[in-house]
Amino acid sequence: METDKSRIGSFLFNRSVQGVFYQLITLGLVALGIYYIVTNTARNMLERGLASGFHFLGVESQFDIGMTLIEYSPTSTYFDSFIVGLLNTLLVAGIGILFATIIGFTVGIMRLSSNWLIAKIAEAYVEILRNIPLLLQIFFWYFAVLRALPKPKQSLELYDSFFLNNRGLFIPDTVFGEGSSIIFYLLWLTIIISIGIFIWAKRRQNRTGERFPAFYVSTALILGTFFISLAVTGFPVSFEYPELKGFNFKGGVKLIPELVALTFALAMYTASFIAEVVRGGIMAVSKGQTEAAKSVGLKQNLILRLIIIPQALRVIVPPLTNQYLNLTKNSSLAAAIAYPDLVLVFAGTALMQTGQAIEIIGMVMGVYLFLSLFTSLIMNLFNRFMKVDGER
Amino acid sequence: MNTMRITFLGLVCSVLMVPAAFAGTLDTVKSQGFFNCGVSQGVPGFSNPDENGNWSGIDVDVCRAVSAAIFGDPDKVKYVPLTAKERFTALQAGEIDVLSRNTTWTLSRDAQIGLEFAGVNFYDGQGFMVRKDSGISSAMELDGASVCTNLGTTTELNMADFFRANGMAYEPVVFEKADEVVNAYDEGRCDTYTTDKSGLAAQRTKLADPDAHVVLPETISKEPLGPVVREGDGDWADVVRWSLNAMIEAEEFGLTQSNAQTTCAMTSNPVVARLCGKEGGTGAGLNLGESWSYDIVTMVGNYGDVYEKHVGENTPVGLARAGSPNASYKDGGVLYAPPAR
Numbered sequence: 103m104e105t106d107k108s109r110i111g112s113f114l115f116n117r118s119v120q121g122v123f124y125q126l127i128t129l130g131l132v133a134l135g136i137y138y139i140v141t142n143t144a145r146n147m148l149e150r151g152l153a154s155g156f157h158f159l160g161v162e163s164q165f166d167i168g169m170t171l172i173e174y175s176p177t178s179t180y181f182d183s184f185i186v187g188l189l190n191t192l193l194v195a196g197i198g199i200l201f202a203t204i205i206g207f208t209v210g211i212m213r214l215s216s217n218w219l220i221a222k223i224a225e226a227y228v229e230i231l232r233n234i235p236l237l238l239q240i241f242f243w244y245f246a247v248l249r250a251l252p253k254p255k256q257s258l259e260l261y262d263s264f265f266l267n268n269r270g271l272f273i274p275d276t277v278f279g280e281g282s283s284i285i286f287y288l289l290w291l292t293i294i295i296s297i298g299i300f301i302w303a304k305r306r307q308n309r310t311g312e313r314f315p316a317f318y319v320s321t322a323l324i325l326g327t328f329f330i331s332l333a334v335t336g337f338p339v340s341f342e343y344p345e346l347k348g349f350n351f352k353g354g355v356k357l358i359p360e361l362v363a364l365t366f367a368l369a370m371y372t373a374s375f376i377a378e379v380v381r382g383g384i385m386a387v388s389k390g391q392t393e394a395a396k397s398v399g400l401k402q403n404l405i406l407r408l409i410i411i412p413q414a415l416r417v418i419v420p421p422l423t424n425q426y427l428n429l430t431k432n433s434s435l436a437a438a439i440a441y442p443d444l445v446l447v448f449a450g451t452a453l454m455q456t457g458q459a460i461e462i463i464g465m466v467m468g469v470y471l472f473l474s475l476f477t478s479l480i481m482n483l484f485n486r487f488m489k490v491d492g493e494r
Numbered sequence: 495m496n497t498m499r500i501t502f503l504g505l506v507c508s509v510l511m512v513p514a515a516f517a518g519t520l521d522t523v524k525s526q527g528f529f530n531c532g533v534s535q536g537v538p539g540f541s542n543p544d545e546n547g548n549w550s551g552i553d554v555d556v557c558r559a560v561s562a563a564i565f566g567d568p569d570k571v572k573y574v575p576l577t578a579k580e581r582f583t584a585l586q587a588g589e590i591d592v593l594s595r596n597t598t599w600t601l602s603r604d605a606q607i608g609l610e611f612a613g614v615n616f617y618d619g620q621g622f623m624v625r626k627d628s629g630i631s632s633a634m635e636l637d638g639a640s641v642c643t644n645l646g647t648t649t650e651l652n653m654a655d656f657f658r659a660n661g662m663a664y665e666p667v668v669f670e671k672a673d674e675v676v677n678a679y680d681e682g683r684c685d686t687y688t689t690d691k692s693g694l695a696a697q698r699t700k701l702a703d704p705d706a707h708v709v710l711p712e713t714i715s716k717e718p719l720g721p722v723v724r725e726g727d728g729d730w731a732d733v734v735r736w737s738l739n740a741m742i743e744a745e746e747f748g749l750t751q752s753n754a755q756t757t758c759a760m761t762s763n764p765v766v767a768r769l770c771g772k773e774g775g776t777g778a779g780l781n782l783g784e785s786w787s788y789d790i791v792t793m794v795g796n797y798g799d800v801y802e803k804h805v806g807e808n809t810p811v812g813l814a815r816a817g818s819p820n821a822s823y824k825d826g827g828v829l830y831a832p833p834a835r
Contacts, residue, residue: 149726152586152608166654168666176654248681268682269640269665348638349685350665359683360667437645440669440678446645451668454579454646457607 143460158456159184165451167442169358180452187447188469194364194443195430195473201369202429203422206376213381224377231374237435239371244363244439251359254350263343263354271357272344279338285331292327296320360441364433372429376422383418384410415488423481427474434470444469519591519723519730520564520781528570531557532590535575535672538696539804539811540596540616549573553594555800556615556721559737560592562793563786577671579646582607585724592734593722596690598648603722610727612734614720615797617819617828619713620652621691623698626708628685633712637662642684645670649689652715676700686710690717692805692813699810733780740787742831744769744796746822751795758788768835776834787834797829798822 113119147154159181166176171189174182212224231239248268252258257267265272296316303314332339344354387410395405436443437450444466453462523529533541533553541551558568574590585593586608596618597603599611622641624630633656643649645668657664667684669675676697679687687694691709698704721738723731744750747766749757758770768774769787777784794800801820805811821827 147608153606164654165650166657166664166666168668176658245677245681248678248683253682349636350638350640352638437670438674440642440667440674442668446668446670450579450645450670451650454582455602455651457582457603459583 147460153456153458154461156461158458158461163452163455165455167447168440169361169442180456183452184444184448184465187442187444190442190447191430191433191436191444191469192473194361194368194433194436194441197365198368198372198429198433199426201365202372202376202425205369205373206425207380209373209377210380210384213377214384228374228377231370232378236367236371236432237438240364240367240435240439243367243370244360247359247363247366254346257346257351263341265344265346265351267351268359269350269356270359271362272351272354273357274341274343275353275355277340277342279340282335282338284335285328285338288327288331289324292320292324296323299323358441360436360439363439364436364441368429368432371432372425375425375428379418379421379425380414382421383414383416386417387413412488416485419481419485419488423478426477426481430473430477431470519727520733523564523591523730527565528572529557529561529564529591530572530574530589531560532574532576532581532584532593532595533557534595535577537596537672537693538699539809539813540692540696541573541594542696543573543575550804552615552800552804553596553719553721555794555804556594556734556738557592559741559790559794560734562789563733563737563740563780563782566783566785566789566793568793577646578644579670581646582609585609585722588724591723591730596693596719597722598690598717599720600648608725609722610725610731612721612723612731613738614718615738616692616719618690618692618717618719620649620688620715620717621694621713622686622688622710623679623694623707624686624710626706630686630710633710633714634660634662636664636686638664639685640665640667640683642667642669642675642679642687644668644672644675644689647689648715648717653688656714672697673700690719692719692811695811695813696805729781733782736776736780736834737786737790739831740769740790740834741794741797741800742822742829743834744787744791745798746824746831749791749796751791751799754788754791765833765835774835 144154160179162177163180163183164176165183167174167183167186169190170186171193172182172186174186209224209227212220213228215221215224251266251268254267254269257265257272259265263274299314299320300316303316307313342353344351344356391409391413392405395409400408433443434445437446440446449462449466453459456462519529531554533549533551536542537551537553539551541549541553543549554573557571557573561570562568564570574584576584576590576593576595578595581593581595581597582603584590592612593609594615596616598618599614603609604611622633622636630636636657641653641664643653643666650666650668653664653666667678669678672693675687675689678684680701687697689697691713694709698707698709701707721734723734743765744754747763747769749766749769754770757766758772761767761770761772764773768776769791771777771783771785771788775784777786780786783789795803798815801815802808805813807814815821815827816825819828821829823830
């Protein structure tokens with residue numbers, strides 16, 4: 103009897119049993135809270151005559167969107183408008199990340215330059231751009247771009263095929279005629295072969311120590327095959343030139359000023375943070391590494407490529423991921439200057455026309471969450487790839 | 495950001511608000527001594543703040559009339575400036591009690607998003623404004639134009655309808671805030687700016703050189719603008735609806751802000767006597783004092799007083815009333831209030 107009692111007692115006072123107990127209680131409370139919120143929301147929406155559910159996604163949207171990467175008209179559905187907004191967000195985030203990385207790395211390295219002027223210019227860039235709110239910078243670039251550019255009839259032009267005015271940048275569109283698909287198949291084939299060459303060259307170097315100019319060979323292979331196939335098929339590619347008709351240019355590819363201003367602002371702003379990340383990463387590599395590399399006789403550019411950058415990248419990549427995530431999320435400020443991104447098109451116009459705030463905001467939040475997690479995943483994989491073997 | 499804040503608030507409120515606590519808005523308003531009125535962020539003549547932050551305009555006067563009817567004082571109102579995008583969420587979330595912000599009455603808004611329209615205080619229609627030097631004289635010449643407009647409005651849908659129906663191409667450039675639309679149009683981003691014609695007349699006063707712009711003759715839509723309340727509170731909707739109706743009826747029977755005092759003292763017309771609160775007991779039905787309509791007319795004015803003061807021909811907005819739908823039905827307009835009895 104007494105042993106039973108003490109067994110129950112020791113069971114109740116067992117640390118791990120208590121731990122599980124409290125966690126179960128917490129989980130139960132959270133589940134209850136979620137249940138309460140969901141049922142209460144549904145009841146409130148019903149009582150106030152608010153429509154709910156996702157059937158609106160299949161209804162015709164009846165509005166237009168200024169820039170679409172897929173076919174879209176007012177007879178397209180709300181779901182199509184969601185896709186249009188999503189693609190526009192991805193476009194501005196993608197281009198933004200590309201340029202932010204290039205500018206950021208350049209400025210970051212410039213700040214470490216031994217040239218006083220270059221280092222100070224880079225420092226001024228960082229200190230000015232990262233300390234002014236992004237929204238103001240977006241407005242600045244937008245109205246600066248608009249004010250600086252001429253009207254369509256006084257467009258700046260280049261070779262009668264590139265036009266720049268306050269409605270955007272118009273460039274010729276490439277039209278692929280019959281027989282051009284073979285060129286693309288060949289292009290893909292040569293790219294795959296080139297990857298094979300890189301892997302083979304790396305293995306051979308590991309085995310024999312001999313180096314193989316994989317970069318030059320594969321570049322020559324890809325470009326050579328591309329131009330030869332173009333010539334053989336008789337240039338099935340033509341260009342559609344933009345032409346001034348009425349108010350605006352028609353034909354060709356158009357980059358609207360909103361896209362230009364937004365990309366520019368996002369890239370410049372984020373680059374100022376990336377520059378600091380890069381500077382920190384490079385400075386984190388101890389000076390002894392450079393000296394050791396020099397003493398074994400490596401050339402300056404090889405020291406950078408083989409010794410400094412791989413080690414710096416391990417420090418750079420995690421905070422760089424943060425900056426990429428910030429840029430993607432900041433792209434939602436597009437709504438301020440009429441760039442039709444996901445927030446403007448879907449959480450703006452579509453929300454206003456349907457009134458289904460909960461569903462739409464939920465979908466938009468889901469998209470940003472997915473984009474952020476996806477970016478993190480890619481960057482984590484890259485970071486693992488950059489790790490030194492055996493290091494934790 | 496304000497938009498996000500209000501959207502978030504809306505979500506939180508629809509999540510947390512307990513239905514049982516959904517007491518009548520009128521009782522709540524009476525006990526707290528004021529109500530919140532959602533207005534624009536500045537549309538001259540409709541709802542616009544002066545340099546001291548005092549709001550005026552015909553939309554503002556609807557709220558002042560409601561305040562006069564309830565409290566016998568037109569200034570028991572807190573004004574909440576909202577963008578077109580924020581307005582409905584703010585109303586649904588209870589952040590405002592009346593939305594009086596040139597809002598078009600449409601089926602989908604009435605039926606799907608939990609709103610109730612309390613009447614029409616301005617009959618409008620969508621138009622286009624262009625630069626005079628563009629040489630355009632008709633909306634049918636707008637093929638290929640870049641069109642600046644506001645997010646979250648019927649305007650976006652109407653222009654899509656208009657260009658589609660006429661087989662014309664266009665490029666929509668949609669901004670969240672009205673000021674940004676005006677600014678972008680002024681900077682030459684767009685060939686034309688489209689919104690309700692009253693809005694065009696009002697916003698034109700904000701342009702760098704108002705005389706360099708002209709509103710095209712076509713009206714491409716019907717835009718009955720009016721005050722809006724939350725659905726499901728009939729008593730409150732009645733107060734707002736009849737405050738507006740009283741202003742219209744007062745004008746019909748010649749009761750103006752300047753003559754109300756003397757007219758009421760000596761009238762023998764039973765309709766006027768009811769409006770003066772001397773007979774009929776209309777106040778009791780609305781849970782208001784008997785002088786509610788008299789207070790509206792003396793403190794805010796009748797519809798004609800308000801119109802001429804804020805948007806009439808002698809104001810910068812300069813919208814002629816004669817010949818427009820906003821004239822009384824007796825003068826060929828469509829302004830017609832059901833009898834306040």
